[in-house]
Amino acid sequence: MSQAATLFLLGASHHTAPLELREKIALTGDKLEALRGDLRGVAGLKEYAVLDTCNRVEIYGVAAGAGTIDRVQAAFCARHGMEPANFEKIRLKLGDREVVEHLLGVAAGLDSQMIGETEILGQLKEAYAEAQQKTTTGPVLNRLFQKTFQAAKHVRTHTGIGAGQVNAATVAVDLAIKIFGTLEHGRVLLVGAGEMGGKTVRALKSRGVAHLTVAARREERAKELAAAFECNAISFERVRDTLAEYDVVVCCTSSPDPVVTRGMAASAIRRRPLRPLFLIDLAVPRDVDPAAAGLPNVFLYNLDDLAKIAGENLAQRKAEVARAQVLIKAKVEHLWPQMQERLAATPPPPA
Amino acid sequence: MNFLGLEDRVWLWMASVCYVTGFGLGTAYLLRERRQSRLAQYGIVAAGFLLQTLGLYLRGRAVKGCPIGNTFEIFQFTAWSAISLYLVIGATFRLSLLGYFTSCLSAVLTLVSLAMPRAAWDPEPRATGIFGDSAWIEFHAALALFSYGVFGLLALTSLMYLLQTYSLKHKRLHGLFSFLPSIIELDRISVRLLVTGVVLLTWSLGIGSVHWVQDVASVDPPKLVGTVAVWLAYTLVMTFRLRSRLVSTRFAWIGLLLFAGALLTLPLINASRHPARPPPTPATQG
Numbered sequence: 001m002s003q004a005a006t007l008f009l010l011g012a013s014h015h016t017a018p019l020e021l022r023e024k025i026a027l028t029g030d031k032l033e034a035l036r037g038d039l040r041g042v043a044g045l046k047e048y049a050v051l052d053t054c055n056r057v058e059i060y061g062v063a064a065g066a067g068t069i070d071r072v073q074a075a076f077c078a079r080h081g082m083e084p085a086n087f088e089k090i091r092l093k094l095g096d097r098e099v100v101e102h103l104l105g106v107a108a109g110l111d112s113q114m115i116g117e118t119e120i121l122g123q124l125k126e127a128y129a130e131a132q133q134k135t136t137t138g139p140v141l142n143r144l145f146q147k148t149f150q151a152a153k154h155v156r157t158h159t160g161i162g163a164g165q166v167n168a169a170t171v172a173v174d175l176a177i178k179i180f181g182t183l184e185h186g187r188v189l190l191v192g193a194g195e196m197g198g199k200t201v202r203a204l205k206s207r208g209v210a211h212l213t214v215a216a217r218r219e220e221r222a223k224e225l226a227a228a229f230e231c232n233a234i235s236f237e238r239v240r241d242t243l244a245e246y247d248v249v250v251c252c253t254s255s256p257d258p259v260v261t262r263g264m265a266a267s268a269i270r271r272r273p274l275r276p277l278f279l280i281d282l283a284v285p286r287d288v289d290p291a292a293a294g295l296p297n298v299f300l301y302n303l304d305d306l307a308k309i310a311g312e313n314l315a316q317r318k319a320e321v322a323r324a325q326v327l328i329k330a331k332v333e334h335l336w337p338q339m340q341e342r343l344a345a346t347p348p349p350p351a
Numbered sequence: 352m353n354f355l356g357l358e359d360r361v362w363l364w365m366a367s368v369c370y371v372t373g374f375g376l377g378t379a380y381l382l383r384e385r386r387q388s389r390l391a392q393y394g395i396v397a398a399g400f401l402l403q404t405l406g407l408y409l410r411g412r413a414v415k416g417c418p419i420g421n422t423f424e425i426f427q428f429t430a431w432s433a434i435s436l437y438l439v440i441g442a443t444f445r446l447s448l449l450g451y452f453t454s455c456l457s458a459v460l461t462l463v464s465l466a467m468p469r470a471a472w473d474p475e476p477r478a479t480g481i482f483g484d485s486a487w488i489e490f491h492a493a494l495a496l497f498s499y500g501v502f503g504l505l506a507l508t509s510l511m512y513l514l515q516t517y518s519l520k521h522k523r524l525h526g527l528f529s530f531l532p533s534i535i536e537l538d539r540i541s542v543r544l545l546v547t548g549v550v551l552l553t554w555s556l557g558i559g560s561v562h563w564v565q566d567v568a569s570v571d572p573p574k575l576v577g578t579v580a581v582w583l584a585y586t587l588v589m590t591f592r593l594r595s596r597l598v599s600t601r602f603a604w605i606g607l608l609l610f611a612g613a614l615l616t617l618p619l620i621n622a623s624r625h626p627a628r629p630p631p632t633p634a635t636q637g
Binding site: 158160163164175177179180181273275297299308309312 | 384385515518519520522524525529531532533534535536538595598599600601
């Protein structure tokens with residue numbers, strides 16, 4: 001009697017391998033395509049999909065017949081010029097039901113370095129779409145991935161696993177949305193050339209901010225920033241006079257004295273009574289006079305405030321992990337019998 | 352008057368239960384820091400609205416006019432107005448938590464009215480409608496109360512504005528605060544509600560003043576002073592707001608406090624009501 005096909009996962013992730021080893025097994029350049037070609041020739045490998053991200057390389061497959069998974073591992077190691085014994089030290093190898101549970105956890109962001117992040121779901125969808133395009137998936141993996149995407153959506157909707165932003169730049173963007181609603185018409189001024197300021201402005205631009213202006217003490221630096229962000233530059237001296245024109249002001253200079261004083265903020269808010277002013281102070285020592293926070297319609301957040309909110313959001317996400325896992329277990333209970341039926345229907349390899 | 356064997360009060364109770372359910376469910380979700388489905392909240396409020404409309408319709412048939420003849424009915428009609436406006440605004444602007452706050456306001460108003468002693472809300476048997484034969488006076492009264500419903504919704508958006516501002520100023524962003532709409536959206540909706548309310552109240556007072564000029568004794572001074580004071584206060588607030596002289600939290604506080612003041616004038620206005628004058632000819636049942 002022939003053995004039923006099995007579902008397997010072979011790979012390594014940030015849980016099993018440090019960065020320097022993950023770099024060695026990363027499928028950069030043509031390696032992914034080459035590996036797909038290698039796997040196509042593995043006897044007994046009925047279906048497969050390869051997920052390759054910064055934090056994981058995982059091969060999901062359906063193996064029919066003994067020794068198939070070993071052959072997949074051999075092909076993977078050969079492609080990377082790695083000794084199988086060395087790979088086994090960092091290897092993540094799961095079978096059948098564990099695979100379903102693992103994949104659902106990955107898709108929901110439970111297995112990510114930054115718990116609850118959503119990028120992984122997009123990467124997973126991309127990996128599946130590519131596998132489908134190359135016709136390397138079949139009834140088992142198609143069902144598994146499609147149900148996984150639904151389950152991930154369910155988990156994210158019914159838990160707070162993805163709630164709140166967890167880095168300072170995106171926290172600032174969330175706050176801007178809480179104040180202004182949409183950012184498409186928002187006017188942003190970046191004062192200074194600090195790294196955090198750049199990150200925050202990039203995050204704001206990614207959420208639709210179209211009108212951006214930069215100001216720096218050195219004119220050439222202001223021009224560099226303007227070129228980098230494809231925006232206008234103004235001289236540092238004009239910040240005082242033009243402050244009222246901006247909704248969001250991101251400050252990150254190395255100035256020992258405040259760049260935005262309470263008086264400047266008060267004057268700006270008087271000139272724009274209907275629009276709030278959001279001041280983001282990312283500098284140490286601080287660029288914005290803390291007394292400006294007391295003005296009506298002025299919202300001031302410094303680096304510590306943003307970091308604290310990010311920390312609270314992360315703690316909240318971690319507190320949601322247990323609830324998400326309960327939902328995933330329920331989904332696995334439902335999905336695994338379906339997978340078993342499909343695995344049983346998978347034809348054995350030719351004798 | 353009955354429908355399916357149930358009198359108007361029962362339908363109004365059922366509507367109130369819907370509003371309390373909407374408020375209770377919303378609170379449960381907020382306590383668990385979960386986002387409630389806007390559709391579910393909208394559905395519960397809409398169900399309450401339909402039941403309340405039926406209850407008020409039966410009551411209107413009984414009193415032969417718009418059911419705004421006593422304090423019980425006035426509270427019910429104000430809640431109904433706020434809900435009807437929410438059903439339009441909620442569907443158009445999709446402001447999160449507005450349904451929750453509207454459920455809360457309507458639950459309070461309807462429960463307060465239903466808790467009144469039966470003598471306070473039983474319709475008096477009349478030969479004619481409560482506004483005599485004047486459809487214009489009935490329209491004036493209904494329009495005025497509808498504007499109170501609009502101001503009620505304005506008070507809610509003002510409250511949400513104050514909560515959001517507090518949240519952003521004090522860096523408390525979790526729980527209830529995480530679901531509030533942006534302050535710009537709230538401000539925009541508040542201004543629209545204020546203008547709508549003032550237009551409706553002005554229209555109502557315009558109709559009323561035509562009637563008053565013809566029969567000055569028909570309106571008692573307390574009612575006149577109360578009504579004009581509310582209209583004047585809201586009109587001044589609107590003028591200052593449109594000229595950007597009254598903005599931000601001050602505008603929100605005034606929107607909230609003014610509604611509390613407007614509610615306090617309702618019993619005053621109702622107490623000044625003159626009994627409907629006997630019609631010149633016997634009325635027919637309609």
